[in-house]
Each structure stands twice: as structure tokens, then as C-alpha cells.
Amino acid sequence: MKDPDAHANPPVDGGELIRFDKVTKRFGDNTVLDRLDFSVESGRHVTLIGPSGSGKTTILRLLMTLTRPDEGTIKVNGDYLTHEERGGKLVPAREKHVREVRKNIGMVFQHFNLFPNMSVLRNITEAPVTVLGMSKDEAEARARELLELVGLSDKADAYPTRLSGGQQQRVAIARALAMRPQVLLLDEVTSALDPELVAGVLDVLRDIARSTDITMLCVTHEMGFARDISDQVLMFDSGRVIESGSPDKMFGEPEHARTREFLSAVL
Amino acid sequence: MKWDWGAVADFMPHFWDGLLVTLQALALGSLISFALGLVWALLMRTPTRWVRWPVGVVTEFIRNTPLLVQLFFLFYVLPEWNITFSALTTGVFAIGLHYSTYTMQVYRAGIEAVPVGQWEAATALNLPLRRTWTAVILPQAIRRVVPALGNYVISMLKDTPLLMAITVLEMLGQARLFSQEHFQFTEPLTVIGVAFILISYPASLLLRALERRLVR
Numbered sequence: 001m002k003d004p005d006a007h008a009n010p011p012v013d014g015g016e017l018i019r020f021d022k023v024t025k026r027f028g029d030n031t032v033l034d035r036l037d038f039s040v041e042s043g044r045h046v047t048l049i050g051p052s053g054s055g056k057t058t059i060l061r062l063l064m065t066l067t068r069p070d071e072g073t074i075k076v077n078g079d080y081l082t083h084e085e086r087g088g089k090l091v092p093a094r095e096k097h098v099r100e101v102r103k104n105i106g107m108v109f110q111h112f113n114l115f116p117n118m119s120v121l122r123n124i125t126e127a128p129v130t131v132l133g134m135s136k137d138e139a140e141a142r143a144r145e146l147l148e149l150v151g152l153s154d155k156a157d158a159y160p161t162r163l164s165g166g167q168q169q170r171v172a173i174a175r176a177l178a179m180r181p182q183v184l185l186l187d188e189v190t191s192a193l194d195p196e197l198v199a200g201v202l203d204v205l206r207d208i209a210r211s212t213d214i215t216m217l218c219v220t221h222e223m224g225f226a227r228d229i230s231d232q233v234l235m236f237d238s239g240r241v242i243e244s245g246s247p248d249k250m251f252g253e254p255e256h257a258r259t260r261e262f263l264s265a266v267l
Numbered sequence: 268m269k270w271d272w273g274a275v276a277d278f279m280p281h282f283w284d285g286l287l288v289t290l291q292a293l294a295l296g297s298l299i300s301f302a303l304g305l306v307w308a309l310l311m312r313t314p315t316r317w318v319r320w321p322v323g324v325v326t327e328f329i330r331n332t333p334l335l336v337q338l339f340f341l342f343y344v345l346p347e348w349n350i351t352f353s354a355l356t357t358g359v360f361a362i363g364l365h366y367s368t369y370t371m372q373v374y375r376a377g378i379e380a381v382p383v384g385q386w387e388a389a390t391a392l393n394l395p396l397r398r399t400w401t402a403v404i405l406p407q408a409i410r411r412v413v414p415a416l417g418n419y420v421i422s423m424l425k426d427t428p429l430l431m432a433i434t435v436l437e438m439l440g441q442a443r444l445f446s447q448e449h450f451q452f453t454e455p456l457t458v459i460g461v462a463f464i465l466i467s468y469p470a471s472l473l474l475r476a477l478e479r480r481l482v483r
Contacts, residue, residue, distance in 0.1 A: 066387050102393050113388035117406040126402060127392035179392060 017042040023072035032058045034239040045216040047226040050236030056219040060185040064107045106181030110188040112168040114160040121156040124175045146174035150204045166197030186218040235259045274454040285441030289427050297420050299363025304370025330368035337361050342433040358430040373415045377408035414478035
């Protein structure tokens with residue numbers, strides 16, 4: 001298989017790629033993340049588990065800059081994501097800086113969010129052409145490779161509304177990969193799908209996890225999938241990581257009572 | 268009262284002249300209202316209230332005052348400041364401006380109807396703001412609002428006789444002129460009445476068909 005993850009500046013393998021430093025996020029009176037510290041090493045496949053409302057999705061949304069932290073900082077590849085240093089002080093970053101750091105991050109959404117006004121092919125080529133400055137031919141050639149990777153070579157000219165949910169989600173994965181991100185954020189990517197379509201999407205993700213060195217950060221309720229692709233599982237509760245470890249440890253012999261309780265409820 | 272086909276025949280050359288002016292005013296007025304309405308709608312979304320506030324006040328004012336008053340104002344008051352345009356130009360501009368304050372609300376609704384996930388996907392792909400608007404948001408918003416815009420075109424058609432008040436010889440102006448010269452009112456007024464319905468009814472059918480195709 002071709003390498004869909006050949007990004008321009010591969011990070012030092014195993015180096016720290018993401019760091020949350022005392023990140024607090026509130027929505028009204030509700031503190032979703034409370035001085036959260038956590039980091040992800042490059043190349044890891046990390047799954048965030050925990051009850052709904054525990055702040056897992058908020059972490060992905062913060063990383064994608066869809067929402068901003070109230071306090072604390074996030075670093076990606078050593079650069080502040082939503083802050084920058086100016087005159088020795090840390091100030092909210094300008095759009096230009098955010099865009100530069102954001103280049104390293106891609107995201108796949110629960111509800112796919114494909115652009116319905118564009119063909120499948122253009123959904124995938126739009127950003128590489130307009131953001132990365134890739135030529136149209138090059139972007140299309142690469143889009144076709146990615147469509148092959150997700151098993152949808154015959155759908156290049158179709159429009160998203162003509163596709164099943166599972167097909168749309170596979171296009172969304174191809175679209176995210178086309179930007180060659182170092183980190184792929186997966187936000188409950190199978191929970192809006194009919195049960196019989198889940199397997200196809202999971203197969204694709206498993207394939208990508210195995211064949212590339214992309215860092216993955218997933219929020220999922222598919223414990224089987226978490227166990228299968230991730231090498232690290234983080235258990236969240238009330239905005240904090242209460243336990244983390246390998247999938248074998250987390251699913252086999254969790255230490256924390258809250259983790260055991262959660263797993264017995266979902267497994 | 269008796270119907271005189273001769274009068275109809277005499278009126279027809281004037282009718283065609285009037286129809287041409289009506290259609291010109293309608294086409295240009297529509298284009299102005301579509302373009303200007305979009306500009307208003309976008310300005311109303313800028314983060315600074317120093318833009319939103321004046322735009323809001325001006326458009327609210329235009330929307331809530333009668334088109335006829337605006338026509339008179341532009342036609343009779345502007346020349347006092349040495350700004351003069353032909354009657355048709357003034358009329359087209361006034362109609363376009365007036366209707367732009369309606370189309371802006373149509374656009375606003377269309378823009379707000381684009382799911383927030385589309386904005387988020389554009390952010391995740393790092394698309395610049397301008398590109399997000401032109402390639403993602405507006406194509407979806409405009410597709411949704413085409414039928415609503417079309418309804419305003421039909422309203423605008425029915426407002427074009429107001430241009431007669433500033434001496435534009437559109438259909439009603441021609442009918443009135445003819446009536447005054449020949450003392451025959453029934454035939455010219457009937458002809459233009461039929462003309463209005465022959466334009467607006469098929470147009471509304473077309474819009475309904477378009478709506479079925481576009482809004483799904």
C-alpha cells in the first residue's frame with residue numbers, strides 16, 4: 001500500500017507531539033475540563049474513554065481549535081496552538097499562527113460533515129489545492145489513491161448525499177488524510193452509522209493505524225475498536241484522566257473502581 | 268361599455284415599449300437587490316458593531332419606509348444636490364435598493380441554515396475564511412434561498428408600476444398615456460393586467476418547480 005501519511009516534517013518518533021498544560025474549559029457553570037494535564041507521543045494511537053460529558057470530545061475540539069481553552073495552554077509539536085509568545089509574554093495567537101500550527105491536525109467528525117455542494121473528489125482535493133497549494137492534477141491523483149485506500153474508487157464523481165453513511169465517513173477519512181496531518185482526531189466516527197456500516201469504517205481505520213505512522217486520538221464507544229487499534233487508553237471522568245495504560249491492562253485489569261464500573265456498563 | 272379591438276391594436280406598439288421597460292427595470296432591479304442584499308447580509312456578520320450597527324439602521328429604515336417615498340426622494344431631492352440620473356436609472360436603483368433590504372434577510376436565513384458542522388469541517392481542513400465563504404457556505408446558502416429570492420422578483424414585478432410616478436414609461440405608464448390621449452381606459456389597462464399575470468403566474472410555477480429541485 002502507498003503511504004498516505006508522508007508528511008513534510010515527520011516528528012522525531014516517540015517525541016511528545018501534543019501537550020495539554022493545566023487546560024480548563026467551561027461551558028457556562030459547567031467545568032468540562034479542570035486543569036487537565038496530558039500528553040500524547042508521536043505515532044501513538046490513543047483512545048479516550050469515559051462516560052458522556054466527561055470532556056473527551058472537548059479535548060478533540062480544543063485541539064482542532066473549534067473551541068478555545070479558558071485557561072492553560074496546548075502545545076502541538078512544541079508550538080503553542082492558540083497562544084503565541086510576544087514580548088516575552090504569552091498572548092492569544094493571531095489567526096496566521098493558529099493556521100500554521102493547525103496544519104498538523106486533521107479531524108473526522110461524528111456526522112461526517114462532507115461538503116454536499118462538492119463531488120467526492122473535490123471534497124478531498126479542495127483543501128490540498130487551496131491550502132497546501134498543490135496542483136489540481138497532483139491533488140486529484142492523490143485523492144484517487146486515498147479513495148482506493150478507503151475502498152471507494154468508483155465514487156470519485158458522486159455527490160455525498162448519494163452515499164451511505166459509512167461511505168460518507170470513509171470519504172471524510174480520505175479528506176482528512178489528504179492534508180497529511182501528523183495527528184488524526186476521530187470523534188465518535190462510527191456512532192452515527194447504522195450497525196452494518198460500522199465494520200467497513202473500522203476496517204479502514206485499522207488499516208491506516210497499521211500501515212502509517214500517523215498519530216491517532218480517538219473518542220469512541222466501540223470498545224472492541226479501542227482495544228484493537230490503540231496502544232494507549234485513557235479513562236476520563238469529570239474532566240480529568242483517572243487512569244491510563246495499555247488496552248490489555250485497561251480492559252483486562254483496570255485499577256480504578258470508576259474504570260471498572262464504566263467498562264462493565266459498556267462492554 | 269364596449270370592448271374595442273381597434274383600441275387594443277392601436278395600443279400594442281406602446282405596450283411592447285412599456286413591456287421592454289418593465290422587464291429592464293425588473294432584471295436590473297433584481298440584480299441590484301441580489302448583489303446588494305448579499306453585501307448587507309455579509310456586513311451584518313462582521314465582528315465589529317461599528318459596521319453592523321450603521322448597516323442595520325440604514326437597511327431597517329429603507330425596509331420600513333414606502334418604496335414610493337424613496338422613489339420621489341431619489342428623483343426629486345437628489346437633483347437639488349446636483350445628483351441627477353435618468354428616471355429609469357433612478358427607478359431601477361430605488362427598486363433594487365429597497366428590495367435588497369428584503370433579500371438580505373433571505374440570505375441571512377440561508378447562511379444560518381448551513382449546519383455548523385460545515386464551518387467546523389472547513390476549519391479542520393484549514394480553509395481560509397474567504398474560501399470557506401465562497402466555496403462552502405455561500406453555495407449551500409444560496410441554493411437554499413433561490414425560491415425565496417424568486418418570490419421577491421415576482422413582488423418586484425408587481426411594484427414596477429410605481430416607477431410611473433417618476434415618469435418612467437413602463438407598462439402602466441404607457442397604458443395611462445394612451446388612455447389620456449384616446450379616452451379609452453378599458454383596453455390598455457386590461458392588456459397590461461393580462462400581461463402581468465402572463466408573466467407572474469408561469470414564473471411562480473417555475474419557482475415551485477425550482478424549489479422542489481433545489482430544497483431537499
